[in-house]
Amino acid sequence: MSTRTTRVTALTAGRHSDVVVIGFGRGTADVAPLIATATAWGMTGAVGETLRLPAPPGFDAGSVLLVGLGEPDPDGGYGPDALRQAAGVAARALAGVPSVVLALPAATPEAVEAVTLGAVLGQYSFDAYRSARQPAATEWGVLTGLDHAEADAAVRRAVVLAHEVNRARDLVNTPANDLYPEVFAAEVQAVGAEHGPAVEVLDEKALAAAGFGGLLGVGQGSVRPPRLVRISYAHPDAATGIALIGKGITYDSGGLSLKPVGSNEIMKRDMAGAAAVFAAVVAAARLEVPVRVSGWLALAENMPSGSATRPGDVLRMYDGRTVEVLNTDAEGRIVLADAIARAAEDEPDVIVDVATLTFAMRMALGNRMFGVMSPSEAFAARGAAAARRAGEQAWPLPLPADLRPSLNSTVADIANVGERLGGALVAGLFLKEFVPDGTPWAHLDIAGPAFHEGEPHGDTPRGGTGAAVRTLVQLMRELAEAGT
Ligand code: BES
Numbered sequence: 001m002s003t004r005t006t007r008v009t010a011l012t013a014g015r016h017s018d019v020v021v022i023g024f025g026r027g028t029a030d031v032a033p034l035i036a037t038a039t040a041w042g043m044t045g046a047v048g049e050t051l052r053l054p055a056p057p058g059f060d061a062g063s064v065l066l067v068g069l070g071e072p073d074p075d076g077g078y079g080p081d082a083l084r085q086a087a088g089v090a091a092r093a094l095a096g097v098p099s100v101v102l103a104l105p106a107a108t109p110e111a112v113e114a115v116t117l118g119a120v121l122g123q124y125s126f127d128a129y130r131s132a133r134q135p136a137a138t139e140w141g142v143l144t145g146l147d148h149a150e151a152d153a154a155v156r157r158a159v160v161l162a163h164e165v166n167r168a169r170d171l172v173n174t175p176a177n178d179l180y181p182e183v184f185a186a187e188v189q190a191v192g193a194e195h196g197p198a199v200e201v202l203d204e205k206a207l208a209a210a211g212f213g214g215l216l217g218v219g220q221g222s223v224r225p226p227r228l229v230r231i232s233y234a235h236p237d238a239a240t241g242i243a244l245i246g247k248g249i250t251y252d253s254g255g256l257s258l259k260p261v262g263s264n265e266i267m268k269r270d271m272a273g274a275a276a277v278f279a280a281v282v283a284a285a286r287l288e289v290p291v292r293v294s295g296w297l298a299l300a301e302n303m304p305s306g307s308a309t310r311p312g313d314v315l316r317m318y319d320g321r322t323v324e325v326l327n328t329d330a331e332g333r334i335v336l337a338d339a340i341a342r343a344a345e346d347e348p349d350v351i352v353d354v355a356t357l358t359f360a361m362r363m364a365l366g367n368r369m370f371g372v373m374s375p376s377e378a379f380a381a382r383g384a385a386a387a388r389r390a391g392e393q394a395w396p397l398p399l400p401a402d403l404r405p406s407l408n409s410t411v412a413d414i415a416n417v418g419e420r421l422g423g424a425l426v427a428g429l430f431l432k433e434f435v436p437d438g439t440p441w442a443h444l445d446i447a448g449p450a451f452h453e454g455e456p457h458g459d460t461p462r463g464g465t466g467a468a469v470r471t472l473v474q475l476m477r478e479l480a481e482a483g484t
């Protein structure tokens with residue numbers, strides 16, 4: 001992960017740099033001659049715009065990068081989203097520049113955090129499989145009028161969070177020939193040992209002994225056996241117990257209900273939920289969020305073979321119920337159901353699962369927004385609001401009871417597929433069966449935003465995005481604050 005070579009520090013006074021980054025918008029009157037030049041060059045201040053100019057006299061830098069801030073808020077200022085995106089755009093434009101000062105309007109700790117997040121997230125690039133030499137170390141400073149201790153703390157918090165988002169990105173980007181359940185589990189163990197959280201791994205023998213028929217059924221077509229990983233962290237003052245469950249299909253071929261060419265190229269992404277849960281628990285530990293949290297990673301590779309689960313097979317799940325597998329490509333809900341049932345045994349106050357679960361979700365909300373489903377309209381709204389405050393896009397969705405009968409099976413307790421229309425909601429209704437009544441629960445379907453296939457924008461690179469990591473951390477903070 002190349003961003004590890006980036007050092008970001010708080011600056012309470014200017015210093016010499018190769019490039020100084022300045023926001024282009026209202027409130028930049030102090031550098032007005034520069035703005036006049038930029039305007040003459042056609043810059044309008046729109047989000048995503050950049051213009052690099054030789055530094056005018058008075059700037060202790062080789063050049064100035066103007067970056068568009070977009071429309072100001074009604075109060076004339078710029079909020080954390082605008083600052084994070086602008087810093088991300090600047091970071092991509094200046095990738096590899098050894099020393100940079102970000103002189104964006106960062107007058108509050110939130111603003112300093114936003115600029116830092118954007119800078120580290122924007123500099124991300126996945127180079128692990130490139131033969132070329134790794135980029136040199138860079139030294140970036142975030143200029144602010146805050147006192148140094150406050151600014152320094154804000155920068156440190158944001159760097160930790162950004163590195164955890166980048167950890168999830170790295171895992172999503174790593175191809176499935178190198179990241180399979182055993183390797184993923186070993187990585188969680190190594191990171192747990194480094195940062196504190198406790199890690200337990202159930203291998204295929206332990207899964208069989210405990211009756212995890214869902215995880216085993218999905219994983220049995222692969223030569224790489226499944227794992228259930230638990231990573232937990234408890235703050236000494238925690239009053240709230242949270243269970244996070246992540247879908248970790250390290251490759252989704254569809255199984256015997258094989259996906260066609262055109263739908264299988266990026267299915268290494270199908271463990272993005274588990275990556276987000278993993279990174280969020282590590283972030284909570286490193287940031288000392290006052291919660292008790294267990295992350296459950298349901299890891300399996302969904303492959304077709306002579307030993308694979310067949311359409312029509314019936315699996316006995318961890319909680320004893322039976323599932324008729326009518327479509328082996330609806331595998332995520334099966335592994336999640338086993339993990340949710342296990343997580344529920346510890347009687348958490350809240351359960352949240354995260355998954356690249358359905359194509360239907362992408363049809364509904366597109367590729368930049370995830371859906372938040374819950375039997376409680378209020379809890380779904382809380383999840384979506386936490387996402388907004390974390391700078392992610394999400395929208396609450398319902399779990400209509402009338403869709404539930406479509407999951408009825410003629411032979412088992414439930415089938416794994418039902419009505420095609422509203423497929424994201426049907427998948428949510430399947431999961432709901434495995435959540436104890438009365439436990440607040442939300443299901444995050446991140447099939448759209450987990451992976452970005454187009455040109456980079458703002459602080460979002462190509463490939464794995466780390467979707468939901470910041471939302472989960474924000475939600476943990478808010479649940480801790482509210483006492484659930
Ligand atoms: N992992 C896929 C969903 C997905 C599709 C994620 C595209 C990201 C991009 C999931 O396992 C799947 O195959 N879902 C099926 C369910 C269907 C068979 C009921 C789908 O959505 O088509």
Ligand code: MN
Pocket residue numbers: 252254328329330331332
């Ligand atoms: Mn699938």
Ligand code: ZN
Pocket residue numbers: 249252270329331332356357
């Ligand atoms: Zn899948």
